[in-house]
Amino acid sequence: MPFTGTVDYSLYLVTGRELLPQGAKSNVQDYYETLEETLKGGVTLVQVREKEADTREFLEIAKRTKEICNKYNVPVLINDRIDIALAMGADGVHVGQSDMPASLVRKLLPRDSILGISANTPAEAAKAVEDGADYVGIGPIWNTSTKKDIKNVLGVRGVGQILDALEGSNVKAVGIAGINERNVLRTLHGSVSIRNRSLNGVAVVSALMASKKPYEAAKALSEVVRGFLSTPPLLSRLDASSLHTKGIVNAVAHLLSKVREGGPVIHQITNNVAINQSANVTLALGASPIMATAPQEMEDLSKISGALLVNFGTITDKDGMLEAGKWVNTRKNPIVFDPVAVGATKFRYETAQELLSTWQASVIKGNPAEIGTLANSDEVRSRGVDSVGSGFANPAPMLRELARKEPMTGKTDWVSDGSVTISSSNGHEYLSQITGSGCIVGTSVATFCAAANLSARSGTTDDHHRLVYGDMLIGAIGGMLAITIASELAAERQDVLATGTFLPALVDELYHLTPEKILKRARIEIHS
Ligand SMILES: Cc1ncc(COP(=O)(O)OP(=O)(O)O)c(N)n1
Numbered sequence: 001m002p003f004t005g006t007v008d009y010s011l012y013l014v015t016g017r018e019l020l021p022q023g024a025k026s027n028v029q030d031y032y033e034t035l036e037e038t039l040k041g042g043v044t045l046v047q048v049r050e051k052e053a054d055t056r057e058f059l060e061i062a063k064r065t066k067e068i069c070n071k072y073n074v075p076v077l078i079n080d081r082i083d084i085a086l087a088m089g090a091d092g093v094h095v096g097q098s099d100m101p102a103s104l105v106r107k108l109l110p111r112d113s114i115l116g117i118s119a120n121t122p123a124e125a126a127k128a129v130e131d132g133a134d135y136v137g138i139g140p141i142w143n144t145s146t147k148k149d150i151k152n153v154l155g156v157r158g159v160g161q162i163l164d165a166l167e168g169s170n171v172k173a174v175g176i177a178g179i180n181e182r183n184v185l186r187t188l189h190g191s192v193s194i195r196n197r198s199l200n201g202v203a204v205v206s207a208l209m210a211s212k213k214p215y216e217a218a219k220a221l222s223e224v225v226r227g228f229l230s231t232p233p234l235l236s237r238l239d240a241s242s243l244h245t246k247g248i249v250n251a252v253a254h255l256l257s258k259v260r261e262g263g264p265v266i267h268q269i270t271n272n273v274a275i276n277q278s279a280n281v282t283l284a285l286g287a288s289p290i291m292a293t294a295p296q297e298m299e300d301l302s303k304i305s306g307a308l309l310v311n312f313g314t315i316t317d318k319d320g321m322l323e324a325g326k327w328v329n330t331r332k333n334p335i336v337f338d339p340v341a342v343g344a345t346k347f348r349y350e351t352a353q354e355l356l357s358t359w360q361a362s363v364i365k366g367n368p369a370e371i372g373t374l375a376n377s378d379e380v381r382s383r384g385v386d387s388v389g390s391g392f393a394n395p396a397p398m399l400r401e402l403a404r405k406e407p408m409t410g411k412t413d414w415v416s417d418g419s420v421t422i423s424s425s426n427g428h429e430y431l432s433q434i435t436g437s438g439c440i441v442g443t444s445v446a447t448f449c450a451a452a453n454l455s456a457r458s459g460t461t462d463d464h465h466r467l468v469y470g471d472m473l474i475g476a477i478g479g480m481l482a483i484t485i486a487s488e489l490a491a492e493r494q495d496v497l498a499t500g501t502f503l504p505a506l507v508d509e510l511y512h513l514t515p516e517k518i519l520k521r522a523r524i525e526i527h528s
């Protein structure tokens with residue numbers, strides 16, 4: 001009798017007896033205990049996947065699995081074997097691209113059975129829709145040793161493209177491969193299509209089957225997935241309808257006080273042209289810089305730093321960048337990513353893709369060419385590290401769209417989180433005539449994001465299911481305003497003759513920046 005309720009795809013266990021902690025391949029009892037623990041912990045859907053068992057054994061295991069799952073009202077699907085599914089009355093079947101054609105499986109299954117199909121490309125997902133799938137299993141998202149010979153690891157950005165192929169259908173999607181407690185939130189946040197479609201759940205094998213504490217492991221995963229599904233995947237908590245510029249500027253001024261009070265450590269992996277001035281800007285703002293690049297120290301650094309800046313101006317430290325971001329995500333601290341000249345070389349572009357597939361940036365800061373490249377827009381092309389021409393005719397729609405996938409910033413300065421877009425007209429032309437000015441904006445944004453993070457942690461917060469604590473939109477505007485307002489104050493000084501005297505004066509003005517100066521000078525606009 002097929003399952004008649006609404007299928008909950010949030011935590012999908014695909015079985016793998018060979019992974020049980022005692023290596024108990026034949027210890028079926030342990031498997032049933034583990035299964036039941038995971039159901040108690042919050043598993044919502046089970047697929048019996050038996051690659052070694054003979055037909056008789058597979059059938060027995062499937063029947064017993066179904067009996068146990070019935071107690072929890074959890075549907076059971078069978079991997080690949082429609083004969084087994086029909087014989088024991090499973091709730092459905094999951095097939096891959098080299099199994100019996102899905103359209104045929106659909107015909108053979110009783111009405112209302114659940115049909116799942118694996119998809120690794122948008123075309124496979126589109127075909128799954130045509131063939132009558134209830135859901136697609138999108139993967140491999142990450143590397144895994146559970147399944148042999150996996151190919152074409154998608155990363156979260158690849159998942160987004162496949163989700164787009166489901167647009168217009170009611171077909172659900174789960175992600176699979178290498179998902180565990182440490183990366184599940186990043187996986188869910190990053191796996192979003194350009195039209196804002198997300199995964200409906202995650203499918204896991206080893207994260208539960210190989211766990212010595214399957215109940216706790218399922219509970220932890222289930223809480224993260226449920227939290228994500230019940231919260232819109234935006235980083236800002238600003239309500240667009242009740243926004244006003246004064247409120248935003250007040251919030252920014254407050255963050256400056258927080259920086260001065262908290263003195264957060266700002267870990268920066270930045271280029272060797274801007275490193276010295278970035279460290280001095282951090283100090284002038286009231287925070288502490290640490291410029292460290294070795295992958296081996298990233299876990300320890302993540303424990304003491306309030307935010308991470310990854311600026312790949314001279315990309316020599318990719319391994320450190322990859323490692324640092326993973327740890328910072330795990331701690332729900334901010335990552336500011338400055339993809340300097342990302343469109344200038346294939347290597348830079350691919351590095352940016354790899355970084356963004358590995359961790360979730362809280363803010364992406366870039367000039368129009370860099371942002372356009374990441375958004376795959378041809379409107380603004382890139383030459384060297386400078387942006388060509390005047391930028392986008394109207395950056396707001398493109399920024400909103402990219403920010404839905406990757407929260408970010410983008411002369412007029414623009415900041416968007418995918419729903420709220422804010423521009424600022426502060427700044428002085430000397431800023432664009434000194435080297436590294438973009439880099440110090442990144443530093444300042446990281447500093448303000450660290451303050452936003454500190455603020456959220458010290459108050460009551462509903463950020464538990466987000467990938468970062470604190471309002472990153474305010475952090476991004478704050479960091480940008482600090483530099484642009486200080487640049488105006490520096491340029492007005494009698495002792496500033498041109499760009500050579502401007503830079504030290506800028507550092508002085510950052511040092512003397514006060515919340516009152518921000519309140520007085522900020523010029524921002526909200527765009528709907
Ligand atoms: C939920 C889910 N997604 C994908 C798969 C992989 O299925 P397939 O491609 O058929 O590979 P095998 O599982 O047969 O090795 C899955 N099983 N479940």
Ligand SMILES: Cc1ncsc1CCOP(=O)(O)O
Pocket residue numbers: 014139140143144145146147150176177178179203204205206207
């Ligand atoms: C069945 C399957 N299909 C694609 S990857 C995979 C195994 C995923 O296992 P794990 O969750 O242990 O990485």
